[in-house]
Amino acid sequence: MDSSESIRTSGLSRTFATPRGPVEAVRGVDLTVRRGEILGLLGPNGAGKTTTLRMLTTLLAPTGGTATVAGHDLARDPAGVRRRIGYVAQSGGVDPAVSVREELVTQGRLYGLRGPRAEERAEELARELGLTELMERPCGALSGGQRRRLDIAMALTHRPEVLFLDEPTTGLDPGSRADLWDLVRRVRAEWGTTVVLTTHYLDEADALADRLVVVDRGTVVAEGTPTELKTRHAGSPDATLQDAFLAVTGRGPAPRDTTPVAV
Amino acid sequence: MRTLLSDTALVFGRYARQTLRSKAAMTFGALMPALYLVLYGPLLTDVPLGGAGSSWQVLVPGLLLQLALFGASFAGMGLIIEKQHGIVDRMRVTPVSRLALLLGRVLRDAALLTLQAGVIVLVAVAMGLRAPLPGILLGFAFTAALALSLAALSYALAMKAAAPMAFAPVVNGFTMPAMLLSGLLLPMSLAPGWLDVLSHVMPLRYLVDAVRAAFVGHYSDPALIRGALTALALMAVSVTAGTRYFRRAGA
Numbered sequence: 001m002d003s004s005e006s007i008r009t010s011g012l013s014r015t016f017a018t019p020r021g022p023v024e025a026v027r028g029v030d031l032t033v034r035r036g037e038i039l040g041l042l043g044p045n046g047a048g049k050t051t052t053l054r055m056l057t058t059l060l061a062p063t064g065g066t067a068t069v070a071g072h073d074l075a076r077d078p079a080g081v082r083r084r085i086g087y088v089a090q091s092g093g094v095d096p097a098v099s100v101r102e103e104l105v106t107q108g109r110l111y112g113l114r115g116p117r118a119e120e121r122a123e124e125l126a127r128e129l130g131l132t133e134l135m136e137r138p139c140g141a142l143s144g145g146q147r148r149r150l151d152i153a154m155a156l157t158h159r160p161e162v163l164f165l166d167e168p169t170t171g172l173d174p175g176s177r178a179d180l181w182d183l184v185r186r187v188r189a190e191w192g193t194t195v196v197l198t199t200h201y202l203d204e205a206d207a208l209a210d211r212l213v214v215v216d217r218g219t220v221v222a223e224g225t226p227t228e229l230k231t232r233h234a235g236s237p238d239a240t241l242q243d244a245f246l247a248v249t250g251r252g253p254a255p256r257d258t259t260p261v262a263v
Numbered sequence: 264m265r266t267l268l269s270d271t272a273l274v275f276g277r278y279a280r281q282t283l284r285s286k287a288a289m290t291f292g293a294l295m296p297a298l299y300l301v302l303y304g305p306l307l308t309d310v311p312l313g314g315a316g317s318s319w320q321v322l323v324p325g326l327l328l329q330l331a332l333f334g335a336s337f338a339g340m341g342l343i344i345e346k347q348h349g350i351v352d353r354m355r356v357t358p359v360s361r362l363a364l365l366l367g368r369v370l371r372d373a374a375l376l377t378l379q380a381g382v383i384v385l386v387a388v389a390m391g392l393r394a395p396l397p398g399i400l401l402g403f404a405f406t407a408a409l410a411l412s413l414a415a416l417s418y419a420l421a422m423k424a425a426a427p428m429a430f431a432p433v434v435n436g437f438t439m440p441a442m443l444l445s446g447l448l449l450p451m452s453l454a455p456g457w458l459d460v461l462s463h464v465m466p467l468r469y470l471v472d473a474v475r476a477a478f479v480g481h482y483s484d485p486a487l488i489r490g491a492l493t494a495l496a497l498m499a500v501s502v503t504a505g506t507r508y509f510r511r512a513g514a
Contacts, residue, residue: 098280
């Protein structure tokens, strides 16, 4: 893996054993993410997006394949990966009964900062993400948009090289979504952070991601810039990403005049 | 090693504060054994229970371990709620020690239950319990050991279970037979032969016998050694199992 790459996976797979037999949630994902890139992972429900993210963040051991994340091998050095990545799950990850300040300080200490340093870092993060006024509130009293800003602040505690966001704007109002897009762009611009995010919103993928990877039934079925995908799969750069997405995944009415879906 | 200690202290602090915020968590767990003490204890004062000492020296050791049994076995319920909030994954994605994620939680449970055990003993003394202090302290040690072991197993089960509906029936299916087969309420020396034999497959029985021996001051009783060895084995197995699940959780 050369130094311009942040993530490279090869044949990454995960099979779950269930009472009804093995389920191949992810089967052989090959993925390359450049340093400082914002990559959007798209795919229908159950396509394997979240499972892929959980493997790349060391939460779930792959059953096949290899991956290097932020310069560290996922299987051999998960601790090295953990020190260099941040992750925001769909459900966030804060206790509604705990104050914003306490969660930010605890997070700093989980990343190995000593007490006073963890408190300083909590103040810094609060300033950078506009949480200063909310520090003494319980997390459960925040609005959806404020909650997401806190979740991202928690994930940025240790200035990670790679930030993983699982459906970061699901459930947010349009204003909060736009704010969150700005925040993600700012994080990349200021710190050169690589961002991998999953989303169901095609306008979000179009507006935010440099490059898209479409996952379906556990494998990568298309990838490219939004314009490339529209041209290749929906016939024109002026087509909507929706048309391209439906053509790739075969869900919904097939477009009239496109190249075959094989990638 | 230093990381393990500071990580454990960090996780312990977080959950100790969680307990301190909840008056219900502080008091409710001790309510059931306290009720047994006040409403059931007086029934036994004139009943011949076999063995040495007063009926209180037989009953109170059982109540301490009953407190640990029911209190710690349901500890995982809180973890299931935390899983639903994404808190467990958020912590597992940081470099914090996996063992500390478990130890910090189980030490909180052991500390809370031992504190409640202290309250039970104070009430019991007011009711008429007379027992040597070293024996009572040994009783607390066994309470803490059992609480730590069962909490670790409960967290392991909670890491596996997808929902409270999958968790609670398993715990209920374990705690009731554990209580009845260990002689918590009445000593197994009163049991018919077959039940006495059956009760020996329940590890908790050795702990109950040990605390009863301690409460009457029989410190060289083989029951005390057997109980101590059982408790150590139980802790080793359950902490190992619990950490395994924090290391590599399922879906």
